[in-house]
């Protein structure tokens with residue numbers, strides 16, 4: 001008696017494949033996501049996530065290992081590799097494949113990159129293309145665009161000698 005039936009809101013126009021995971025926007029979100037996925041948040045795993053969120057740049061496994069050890073964090077080489085693998089395969093961190101190896105970043109949802117040619121840095125940017133532009137691409141290719149990421153290239157300092 002007195003049992004209320006919950007109202008079910010019908011979701012209109014929701015893509016079928018959409019797994020409603022909220023985007024990771026902070027270290028706390030990342031840790032929460034680990035727990036939601038049933039991943040153990042070991043000390044080592046936390047070190048890596050903390051570093052990526054502090055550094056706010058794309059780092060190689062080697063750089064991550066070096067920086068953590070410089071900070072006096074007790075973490076082995078293998079542990080760094082294994083944790084990066086686990087975190088990136090679960091979509092908690094970003095993994096970019098480059099010809100010279102893999103780089104890891106803190107932002108896991110789709111975003112664009114500004115590649116700095118002189119410093120070799122990759123900066124994250126969120127770019128939203130005009131709707132009209134996307135439609136144009138769809139018309140040209142017949143492919144329904146659901147996501148995109150752009151690579152920009154340029155120089156930070158114009159070093160005219």
Ligand SMILES: [Zn+2]
Pocket residue numbers: 058094105107111112113123124
């Ligand atoms: Zn990135």
